[in-house]
Amino acid sequence: MPDKKHEKSKVRIDAHSGVPTTGHEWDGIEELNTPLPRWWVWTFWLTVLWAIAYTIVYPAWPTLSGGTHGLFGWNSRNQLTQEVTQLQVTRAPIFAKLKNASLEEIEANPDLLSAARMVGAAAFANNCAACHGAGGAGSKGYANLNDDDWIWGGHLNEIRATIEHGARWETDKATHSSSMPAFGRDGLLTPDQISILADHVRTFAELPDTVAPTAEGQKLYDDNCAACHGIEGKGNTELGAPNLTDAIWLYGSDKPTIISRIKNGGGGVMPAWSEKLDEITIKALSIYVHSLGGGQ
Numbered sequence: 001m002p003d004k005k006h007e008k009s010k011v012r013i014d015a016h017s018g019v020p021t022t023g024h025e026w027d028g029i030e031e032l033n034t035p036l037p038r039w040w041v042w043t044f045w046l047t048v049l050w051a052i053a054y055t056i057v058y059p060a061w062p063t064l065s066g067g068t069h070g071l072f073g074w075n076s077r078n079q080l081t082q083e084v085t086q087l088q089v090t091r092a093p094i095f096a097k098l099k100n101a102s103l104e105e106i107e108a109n110p111d112l113l114s115a116a117r118m119v120g121a122a123a124f125a126n127n128c129a130a131c132h133g134a135g136g137a138g139s140k141g142y143a144n145l146n147d148d149d150w151i152w153g154g155h156l157n158e159i160r161a162t163i164e165h166g167a168r169w170e171t172d173k174a175t176h177s178s179s180m181p182a183f184g185r186d187g188l189l190t191p192d193q194i195s196i197l198a199d200h201v202r203t204f205a206e207l208p209d210t211v212a213p214t215a216e217g218q219k220l221y222d223d224n225c226a227a228c229h230g231i232e233g234k235g236n237t238e239l240g241a242p243n244l245t246d247a248i249w250l251y252g253s254d255k256p257t258i259i260s261r262i263k264n265g266g267g268g269v270m271p272a273w274s275e276k277l278d279e280i281t282i283k284a285l286s287i288y289v290h291s292l293g294g295g296q
């Protein structure tokens with residue numbers, strides 16, 4: 001420790017820069033006295049004070065039993081609860097209207113319609129997009145909800161019934177339950193007959209590479225398939241039998257896919273949402289799906 005007096009005596013003005021030295025010197029190298037500007041030091045201490053005050057006012061310090069609560073007891077969880085309550089209060093009137101209005105009334109009223117679409121879109125993203133895709137475009141085995149081709153019907157009430165009760169959902173008594181028989185697996189038709197039928201069905205949709213329809217194919221179709229898919233193959237929404245004459249295929253229009261359908265039958269499973277979602281959400285979803293493009 002160099003003694004102070006000795007140091008003071010060594011303070012001088014640096015000839016080169018004109019700045020006083022601190023008096024510290026190491027092997028002939030001297031330190032210039034250039035303190036931080038006042039304003040900077042003050043700002044620094046203010047921020048330190050601010051930080052300390054902040055941790056006193058707001059919950060900050062961990063303690064053995066949890067943490068400090070801050071001067072006013074504010075916390076983000078309470079704030080969220082307050083905001084949610086506030087939202088429920090402001091939305092209550094529109095939700096009450098959604099609850100009491102029929103689906104047709106909701107569609108006819110622009111305010112209710114836009115509220116229902118908003119609630120429906122959110123519920124769709126949470127519950128339906130996993131199977132039907134983000135925009136409802138579907139995928140193999142999962143119905144496209146954008147087009148105007150409906151397996152179980154595209155009227156508002158039909159859509160609602162499908163959402164409420166699902167398809168082939170065993171725990172719901174009102175679920176859409178009819179399925180396509182497994183003609184091959186259950187030995188109802190021979191592989192040859194199935195192949196002829198596949199060719200025949202493909203003529204309905206006028207697919208580019210189809211063979212000409214045969215009388216044998218027609219008879220097999222009339223005997224085995226027409227009851228559900230209709231004489232002309234236009235399908236039946238009561239039975240969930242898809243239209244076979246259009247370009248929209250649930251599973252695919254190539255011959256091997258159609259053969260596998262006829263062989264294995266069955267049908268896609270769609271959950272019954274009345275078990276999980278409340279009435280308003282289901283109404284909103286029906287409106288949303290109906291408005292996706294192909295509502296009838």
Ligand code: HEC
Nearest residue numbers: 127128131141142143150151152153162167268269270285
């Ligand atoms: C686990 C997968 C899955 C989820 C999740 C799902 N669906 Fe489905 N949905 C299906 C399948 C599979 C079908 C086709 C049923 C069939 O083949 O008969 C279907 C069919 C439908 C249909 C009938 C389409 C038509 O052409 O008639 C509607 C409407 C529908 N779903 C709406 C919804 C809504 C709304 C939700 C969300 C609340 C939802 N789905 C969630 C699998 C699902």
Ligand code: HEC
Nearest residue numbers: 179180224225228240241242249250251252258261267268
């Ligand atoms: C009891 C009613 C019923 C009968 C009879 C029936 N089907 Fe189906 N078929 C259905 C149902 C229901 C579906 C839809 C399955 C699903 O939703 O996953 C279907 C689906 C199909 C599909 C798939 C359509 C697509 O869009 O991918 C084809 C192809 C088909 N049937 C052909 C036939 C042929 C050929 C016969 C006669 C041998 C036949 N069906 C008899 C009810 C029937």
